[in-house]
Amino acid sequence: MGSGSSVNANYKYSLQKSENVQTLPDETHPAFKAAVLIQQWYRRYVARLEMRRRCTWRIFQSIEYACEQDQIKLHNFFSYLMDHFTPSSSKERDFISRMFISGESFKEAELEKYCDYESLEVPDSYTGPHLSFPLLPDHATALLEAFKHKQQLHARYLLNLLHETRKHLKQLPNISHVSTCYSEEITVCGDLHGQLDDLFLIFYKNGLPSPSKSYVFNGDFVDRGKQSLEILIVLFTFLLIYPKEVHLNRGNHEDHMVNLRYGFTKEVMQKYKVHGKKILKMIQNVFCWLPLATLIDQKVLIIHGGISDTTDLDMLEKIQRNKFVSVLRGKKRKESNRNVEIQELNGESKVEADPAGNEADPSFSLQPRPAQAPSVANRLEFSKWVRQTVQEQIEWCRQLVDISESEPEELTYSSVVSLTDLDEPCWTRQDEWKQILDILWSDPIPQEGCRVNTVRGGGCYFGPDVTGKILEKHNLQFLIRSHECKQEGYEFCHNRKVLTIFSASNYYEIGSNRGAYVKLGPDLIPHFVQYQANKMAHTLTMTQRISRVEESAFRALREKLFAHTSALIRAFKAYDKDNTGRITLSNWATAVESVLHLGLPWRMLRPQLVRSTEDGMLEYKSWLDDLAMEQRSQEHIQSSLLEVIYRNRSNLETIFRIIDRDHSGLISSEEFHQTWKLFSSHMNIELTDDGINDLVRSIDFNKDGNIDFNEFLEAFRLVKQSQ
Amino acid sequence: MSCNSSVNLSFSFLMFLFADGAVAEIEKKIIEAFEVFDHECNKTVDVREIGSIVRSLGCFPTEAELHELLAKVEEEEPTGHIHLEKFLPVMTKVVLDRRYRPIPEDVLLHAFEALDEHKCGYITKEELVKYLTKEGEPFTQEEMEDMLSTALDPETNSVHYRDYISMMIVDET
Numbered sequence: 001m002g003s004g005s006s007v008n009a010n011y012k013y014s015l016q017k018s019e020n021v022q023t024l025p026d027e028t029h030p031a032f033k034a035a036v037l038i039q040q041w042y043r044r045y046v047a048r049l050e051m052r053r054r055c056t057w058r059i060f061q062s063i064e065y066a067c068e069q070d071q072i073k074l075h076n077f078f079s080y081l082m083d084h085f086t087p088s089s090s091k092e093r094d095f096i097s098r099m100f101i102s103g104e105s106f107k108e109a110e111l112e113k114y115c116d117y118e119s120l121e122v123p124d125s126y127t128g129p130h131l132s133f134p135l136l137p138d139h140a141t142a143l144l145e146a147f148k149h150k151q152q153l154h155a156r157y158l159l160n161l162l163h164e165t166r167k168h169l170k171q172l173p174n175i176s177h178v179s180t181c182y183s184e185e186i187t188v189c190g191d192l193h194g195q196l197d198d199l200f201l202i203f204y205k206n207g208l209p210s211p212s213k214s215y216v217f218n219g220d221f222v223d224r225g226k227q228s229l230e231i232l233i234v235l236f237t238f239l240l241i242y243p244k245e246v247h248l249n250r251g252n253h254e255d256h257m258v259n260l261r262y263g264f265t266k267e268v269m270q271k272y273k274v275h276g277k278k279i280l281k282m283i284q285n286v287f288c289w290l291p292l293a294t295l296i297d298q299k300v301l302i303i304h305g306g307i308s309d310t311t312d313l314d315m316l317e318k319i320q321r322n323k324f325v326s327v328l329r330g331k332k333r334k335e336s337n338r339n340v341e342i343q344e345l346n347g348e349s350k351v352e353a354d355p356a357g358n359e360a361d362p363s364f365s366l367q368p369r370p371a372q373a374p375s376v377a378n379r380l381e382f383s384k385w386v387r388q389t390v391q392e393q394i395e396w397c398r399q400l401v402d403i404s405e406s407e408p409e410e411l412t413y414s415s416v417v418s419l420t421d422l423d424e425p426c427w428t429r430q431d432e433w434k435q436i437l438d439i440l441w442s443d444p445i446p447q448e449g450c451r452v453n454t455v456r457g458g459g460c461y462f463g464p465d466v467t468g469k470i471l472e473k474h475n476l477q478f479l480i481r482s483h484e485c486k487q488e489g490y491e492f493c494h495n496r497k498v499l500t501i502f503s504a505s506n507y508y509e510i511g512s513n514r515g516a517y518v519k520l521g522p523d524l525i526p527h528f529v530q531y532q533a534n535k536m537a538h539t540l541t542m543t544q545r546i547s548r549v550e551e552s553a554f555r556a557l558r559e560k561l562f563a564h565t566s567a568l569i570r571a572f573k574a575y576d577k578d579n580t581g582r583i584t585l586s587n588w589a590t591a592v593e594s595v596l597h598l599g600l601p602w603r604m605l606r607p608q609l610v611r612s613t614e615d616g617m618l619e620y621k622s623w624l625d626d627l628a629m630e631q632r633s634q635e636h637i638q639s640s641l642l643e644v645i646y647r648n649r650s651n652l653e654t655i656f657r658i659i660d661r662d663h664s665g666l667i668s669s670e671e672f673h674q675t676w677k678l679f680s681s682h683m684n685i686e687l688t689d690d691g692i693n694d695l696v697r698s699i700d701f702n703k704d705g706n707i708d709f710n711e712f713l714e715a716f717r718l719v720k721q722s723q
Numbered sequence: 724m725s726c727n728s729s730v731n732l733s734f735s736f737l738m739f740l741f742a743d744g745a746v747a748e749i750e751k752k753i754i755e756a757f758e759v760f761d762h763e764c765n766k767t768v769d770v771r772e773i774g775s776i777v778r779s780l781g782c783f784p785t786e787a788e789l790h791e792l793l794a795k796v797e798e799e800e801p802t803g804h805i806h807l808e809k810f811l812p813v814m815t816k817v818v819l820d821r822r823y824r825p826i827p828e829d830v831l832l833h834a835f836e837a838l839d840e841h842k843c844g845y846i847t848k849e850e851l852v853k854y855l856t857k858e859g860e861p862f863t864q865e866e867m868e869d870m871l872s873t874a875l876d877p878e879t880n881s882v883h884y885r886d887y888i889s890m891m892i893v894d895e896t
Contacts, residue, residue, distance in 0.1 A: 034837035035859030040785045041826045042862075042870055045891060047778030054759050446763040541872045586748045601755035604779070 053546050055604055059553040060508040062598040063560060065455040115282045117159035131157040133164055135240045143237055147196060147230045155275040162282040165236040168243060169289035174321050176247045176294040180522040186214045186296060189517045190482035190501035194225025197533040198505055198515050199234065205529060206517065209238045209246050216294050218482045219251020219304035223262035229271060250290035251304040252440040257326040261654040269663045277663050288322045292439055299524055302480040306442030307470055308460040309450035312435065319432045327437050443484060444498050464494040471497060477524060489516025489530045505532045509552040511545035554608050560596065562627045563647035567595045572620045582617040666706045746815065753814050756780055757807055766807040773805055782823035786860040828892055835884035845881040
């Protein structure tokens with residue numbers, strides 16, 4: 001890829017030849033000179049293309065991971081509120097509890113009753129595939145055909161399938177053991193993320209699962225792509241038909257809290273308007289039963305994310321994995337550890353109330369009454385008051401919080417109570433939760449050591465030494481993991497001891513990357529097959545492919561810049577003490593990084609982001625105005641509000657979906673107000689009631705007091721256009 | 724450039740004073756470009772990537788010139804990796820000296836015209852392949868195919884170089 005080679009064998013050879021033979025090629029021959037010139041120029045073009053390609057990649061990755069970090073921060077925020085906040089009215093209490101209680105797992109009988117499918121009738125008009133249990137290979141082929149023709153499986157069959165899948169998964173251990181002596185080869189696939197075309201391509205190239213064709217699917221089947229449900233249906237069907245040959249690992253996206261943000265929840269509700277909620281509840285209870293890892297021949301460990309220095313396979317085997325319905329919410333710990341961990345996991349986000357705890361007046365014993373709210377006209381005063389009230393409430397709660405509340409059955413909020421099962425292990429629920437979090441969220445890095453994965457906000461960064469130790473301890477040869485998109489679909493690291501396999505091609509944009517799968521035979525030597533599931537990608541030239549992806553990346557980056565307009569202005573002003581309105585390009589680069597923290601090569605990206613400069617200086621206000629012009633869709637909303645919305649859009653969407661318990665797409669204006677108040681006080685956003693009212697008015701299209709938040713998000717172009 | 728040496732000395736002294744900020748900025752840019760290829764985040768890059776790095780900093784070296792540059796930044800015992808601390812001063816000087824200047828559009832045009840024997844405005848695929856894979860600093864087959872994928876007009880099976888150059892120049896900006 002790219003012709004950056006500095007030692008060109010052909011050239012060396014021809015040079016030698018000319019030295020010895022002295023007949024040709026003649027350096028003074030005009031053709032020789034002309035050729036050198038053209039080659040020189042072309043190689044420079046290709047090198048620039050290569051640089052652009054890599055920068056584009058970096059942009060996508062850094063934005064993707066920053067978003068995941070957002071997710072974790074948001075949930076830390078909720079957890080913290082849950083632990084600390086005492087609502088001052090019953091309405092508030094209901095509201096808060098609704099945010100947290102959604103998603104508990106049902107007891108068996110309740111589940112069967114709630115997600116009953118037998119009463120669902122399949123009408124004669126239904127032309128889709130019919131399933132009967134136990135499933136047979138014909139059912140699988142029928143499903144594949146149906147999905148190729150964009151048909152939808154009837155809710156009854158889907159629910160039935162989910163029930164049977166759950167029954168099957170329950171019998172499986174946490175770590176699946178697979179042997180190569182029963183099948184010639186095992187094929188391992190990585191993230192699919194709802195891209196059904198890639199799954200079809202894999203089956204086309206490699207064959208369907210069968211008694212002689214084993215598969216391991218390493219998590220992240222859903223979210224982002226538009227056919228997550230179809231992928232689940234196909235995978236679960238094959239799982240039930242060939243239980244010995246098909247193995248599924250849980251990924252970090254097999255988690256309903258993550259699905260709220262990344263599109264799977266939405267997809268289900270759109271495709272199954274009547275039964276969507278039931279289906280989601282069932283799926284939640286299937287995800288938590290997915291095995292955590294697969295072991296091939298006791299030599300190759302396959303997990304979705306990675307490992308940490310505390311990963312303990314023995315513990316992993318014994319955990320009751322279904323207790324962790326969502327890996328994002330499994331924490332509750334002793335007071336003393338809380339501050340440290342939250343600050344660690346929150347990174348830069350301000351957990352307003354928490355540090356203030358240290359300065360608390362210990363004589364607080366009565367619930368403080370919120371003081372009279374100051375006039376709403378005074379913005380600053382008002383938001384200070386909001387923040388203060390919340391802070392006071394939280395302060396008061398801190399002293400009353402008692403950890404030893406009895407826990408709901410599914411133990412979403414773990415405690416420092418140790419397990420009481422037969423083996424009487426000496427670890428805590430907390431330890432268990434960390435084991436799973438690390439397996440699903442960690443990433444390998446080149447440097448030695450193990451530290452908290454601050455970019456994603458969950459799991460660890462683990463170095464080659466950590467890999468080495470685990471391989472040695474359990475006598476393994478290497479690890480296979482997924483979780484990170486790779487240009488070529490796969491990549492080795494840690495001296496070929498860790499293999500990343502990623503099966504969603506064109507993940508960021510058409511032409512951005514290939515997908516791949518890996519085959520292992522009894523010799524355990526990996527063989528790779530790469531592909532790209534888009535005809536268009538093949539017909540594009542290298543230049544066109546790179547330009548396309550690049551455009552997409554820069555659009556996303558410009559939006560991010562816009563979302564931080566206020567912070568950027570502050571940063572620029574610091575370099576413009578004389579208030580000339582201009583700064584040097586060098587200072588621009590430094591300032592932008594200090595605000596966005598994306599770790600991007602800004603000086604390399606500058607020509608695409610800053611069009612016009614005057615003698616090396618940038619007029620930053622007009623540059624920011626230009627950025628705003630691109631994003632403006634609602635003229636009457638002040639741009640500072642717009643900026644706030646953009647900066648927090650995925651959090652907003654997630655919150656909406658959590659509040660909207662019946663998945664109707666509607667929340668009341670009051671709920672919206674409350675959400676906004678809570679959220680803005682935590683995120684340190686200064687907005688008045690007026691500002692919020694403006695917003696509500698503009699999005700309450702029917703003026704009936706209800707907000708269709710899908711319309712809201714689309715109106716503000718807060719959701720990605722469908723491609 | 725024949726100035727007497729004392730003038731040169733004071734001139735470069737002045738340049739040194741003024742250029743200090745500029746040098747820092749050049750260095751930052753070089754480090755950024757370097758880090759894009761530094762996969763292990765340990766301030767080294769694969770020696771085969773040096774060409775891409777140098778070229779993406781605005782330079783148009785020939786393979787021979789690149790070879791020369793490499794000799795200056797390689798370790799005594801070539802390890803296949805180049806360290807930033809060796810690369811940075813050498814590259815900074817390259818940029819300050821404005822070495823490996825860009826090739827202007829008209830010079831490029833003349834080059835293509837030189838290969839166009841009959842001066843008809845295009846070069847056939849066979850001829851272009853012959854020149855670029857046998858003459859000068861020959862292309863590898865991959866490089867040749869890459870260039871043809873954009874340059875070749877499939878209907879005439881030849882490269883209309885004026886159009887090609889105009890298209891490529893636009894892409895550059």
